[in-house]
Amino acid sequence: MKLLIKGGRILDPSQQMDRTADLLAEDGMVSSIEDSISIDDAEIFDARGLIVAPGFIDLHVHLREPGDEYKETIASGAAAAAAGGFTSVCAMPNTKPVNDNASVTRFIIDKAREAGLARVYPIGAITRESKGEELAEMAEMKQAGAVAVSDDGRPVMNNQVMRHAMEYARDHRLVVVDHCQDLNLSAGGVMNEGRYSTLLGLKGMSGAAEESHVARDIMLAELTGARVHIAHVSTAGSIELVRRAKAKRMAVTCEVTPHHLALTDMAVVGFDTNTKMSPPLRSEDDRSALIEAVRDGTIDAIATDHAPHHSDEKMLDYDHAPSGVVGLETALGVAVTMLHQAAGIALARIVEMLTVGPARAFSLHGGTLTVGSPADITVFDPEREWAVNPQRFKSKSRNTPFAGMRLNGTVIATFLSGRKVFHIE
Amino acid sequence: MTFKRKDLLGIRELEVEEINAILDSADSFKEISTRAIKKVPTLRGKTVINFFFEPSTRTRTSFEIAAKRLSADTINISASNSSVTKGETLIDTARNLEAMAPNAIVIRHPSPGAPHQLAKLIDASIINAGDGAHEHPTQALLDAFTIREQKGRIAGLQVAIIGDIMHSRVARSNAHLLTKLGAHVRVSGPRTLIPPFYDRLIEESEGSLTVCDRIEDAIASSDVVMMLRIQRERMSEAYFPSLKEYSVQYGLTLRRLELAAPDCIVMHPGPVNRGIEISSEVADGTRSLILDQVTNGVAVRMAILFLMVGTEGE
Numbered sequence: 001m002k003l004l005i006k007g008g009r010i011l012d013p014s015q016q017m018d019r020t021a022d023l024l025a026e027d028g029m030v031s032s033i034e035d036s037i038s039i040d041d042a043e044i045f046d047a048r049g050l051i052v053a054p055g056f057i058d059l060h061v062h063l064r065e066p067g068d069e070y071k072e073t074i075a076s077g078a079a080a081a082a083a084g085g086f087t088s089v090c091a092m093p094n095t096k097p098v099n100d101n102a103s104v105t106r107f108i109i110d111k112a113r114e115a116g117l118a119r120v121y122p123i124g125a126i127t128r129e130s131k132g133e134e135l136a137e138m139a140e141m142k143q144a145g146a147v148a149v150s151d152d153g154r155p156v157m158n159n160q161v162m163r164h165a166m167e168y169a170r171d172h173r174l175v176v177v178d179h180c181q182d183l184n185l186s187a188g189g190v191m192n193e194g195r196y197s198t199l200l201g202l203k204g205m206s207g208a209a210e211e212s213h214v215a216r217d218i219m220l221a222e223l224t225g226a227r228v229h230i231a232h233v234s235t236a237g238s239i240e241l242v243r244r245a246k247a248k249r250m251a252v253t254c255e256v257t258p259h260h261l262a263l264t265d266m267a268v269v270g271f272d273t274n275t276k277m278s279p280p281l282r283s284e285d286d287r288s289a290l291i292e293a294v295r296d297g298t299i300d301a302i303a304t305d306h307a308p309h310h311s312d313e314k315m316l317d318y319d320h321a322p323s324g325v326v327g328l329e330t331a332l333g334v335a336v337t338m339l340h341q342a343a344g345i346a347l348a349r350i351v352e353m354l355t356v357g358p359a360r361a362f363s364l365h366g367g368t369l370t371v372g373s374p375a376d377i378t379v380f381d382p383e384r385e386w387a388v389n390p391q392r393f394k395s396k397s398r399n400t401p402f403a404g405m406r407l408n409g410t411v412i413a414t415f416l417s418g419r420k421v422f423h424i425e
Numbered sequence: 426m427t428f429k430r431k432d433l434l435g436i437r438e439l440e441v442e443e444i445n446a447i448l449d450s451a452d453s454f455k456e457i458s459t460r461a462i463k464k465v466p467t468l469r470g471k472t473v474i475n476f477f478f479e480p481s482t483r484t485r486t487s488f489e490i491a492a493k494r495l496s497a498d499t500i501n502i503s504a505s506n507s508s509v510t511k512g513e514t515l516i517d518t519a520r521n522l523e524a525m526a527p528n529a530i531v532i533r534h535p536s537p538g539a540p541h542q543l544a545k546l547i548d549a550s551i552i553n554a555g556d557g558a559h560e561h562p563t564q565a566l567l568d569a570f571t572i573r574e575q576k577g578r579i580a581g582l583q584v585a586i587i588g589d590i591m592h593s594r595v596a597r598s599n600a601h602l603l604t605k606l607g608a609h610v611r612v613s614g615p616r617t618l619i620p621p622f623y624d625r626l627i628e629e630s631e632g633s634l635t636v637c638d639r640i641e642d643a644i645a646s647s648d649v650v651m652m653l654r655i656q657r658e659r660m661s662e663a664y665f666p667s668l669k670e671y672s673v674q675y676g677l678t679l680r681r682l683e684l685a686a687p688d689c690i691v692m693h694p695g696p697v698n699r700g701i702e703i704s705s706e707v708a709d710g711t712r713s714l715i716l717d718q719v720t721n722g723v724a725v726r727m728a729i730l731f732l733m734v735g736t737e738g739e
Contacts, residue, residue, distance in 0.1 A: 194621060194622060198623055199626055200537050200538065201560070201597060202557070202559075312514055315514035318537060
């Protein structure tokens, strides 16, 4: 099986490549990149005028299976990933049951293999049932295929448990991923604490609720030598803490979501529950700090925190509606529109945060088009405009804050091991 | 008519002319309540639903009396908080209400924004009777009406609002309304109960909004002192140490009231915790307008119902 992608602009930050060339994949692997390749028996994909990038990697998605299949399944989530240009996604463990043992890990991997539309890397729980008390069987989950551990959404509050988790994870070469939120400081909060929460009478979550846990994690990482990944940083203060840790050459990485780069808490005016997520949309000062952190390299990855919810659930009042938005199918468009077009950030930097950046953070294969690596490839048009129509999502859920928005940057085709898993209609 | 909105959701989005239209109209409706037969046929054949997701006696009764004095048919529906936590979606609530073909729905809901969400789904006029800590527009309108009636104006007055500013929809709606009409509003209370950026709550206006660290500074030479109800459950949430300490530190006593202007009036949206946020001497004193507020509430709500429902189809 051969695939020849002709005439595209190959943008691969893992090897500082930005050239117009042909790319040949054989047996699911990248076999050569040359100015011009001619071969008779290959499937040809004409990529003239398009960007050819390594398949995108999302470090943070919720696929809801097992347990909440009415929101999303591994198959529908993988289809949404392919449509968004993602060939690899890391699935958070907050399923029902929680992915806190190897049998759940294996179930996820088997389901993903059946779907065959994206690589799904399970993230195991840090603690049993993510209750924050006893450690989950990390080593067995790692053997079954888990790539990291996290109690995402239910952050470990007990500092001693977190310390032990880091020490244990370090021995087993697992990255500890933390949703940083002090649950006491943020109790009852449904949006960012600031001018708009005061205006709307909604209970706020302060930046300090996030930052105090970022600081704790960095201190514990220093104490234990663990690799720590800060999920969805959302405040200027968190960025400052991560920047300082990186300056000390600590093994601390971080991700940012497209929605935190694009929107602020002003979007909550009007009470659209698709603006409710955790961490919440922050202030314009925070958003600017995130964009600067993208520019200066502090951010390792763009991760969507894809969190499908049924529209019935989002129809509740703001206090009771569940937190979270889908993001796989809008990530590229939002990143190109908000970072490249509006903030002048190079496309190569955006691609870096979608490919080699996340690959390095979790030590994943992929994120590169070097010869011999898997032919996971995303072809996109950075100029082409489209309007977000949630009804057309491959995801089972429609909860996006970007409905109706016009975005530039369209995924044209996605290849997984040289096999086309998405092609725009 | 200068009031053309389908819904009354908050004060923040109202223009000064709209506020004045309601207050002026309330002037004429107040007289009806002094008649022997307190009823006019203005809203005959119209239906007003009072839909309360939170317990309320005075606001619901006030709306009910207002609607009845205008000859509207009124229906009270109380949804217990449990039906909210059970998760009846707003779309289901909306469809059920629409099926009863009301002209106006007066809604109180513990979650900020619920009336706004419903207003997008329902053709009937929605009147916000309090949504969480967000807004309580009819209370602010009746407060402004009461102040205007006593002082003859609102522009230029110094108004102190004291107490649990954070959880108070009354304070928010009053801050918007009084500053739009040119008053200078000072708020104060325990710092734990004042949310961040409160002084940036309002849009540009003739008036001003200031947060004072000490309640004495807020009260000093005020023309109006408005006290807010303190809820006991705030104590268990560690906002302040005890009701006793609260009453000593933040309660309105005759001595504190001496700091205000000599003709200062005292208001409270009720229900009053006697001896806690306000001493009985002050609450029952000559400067207290607490019962006038209740009386005026009916007139203001009659005006609102008339302006929103009574002119339909004309």
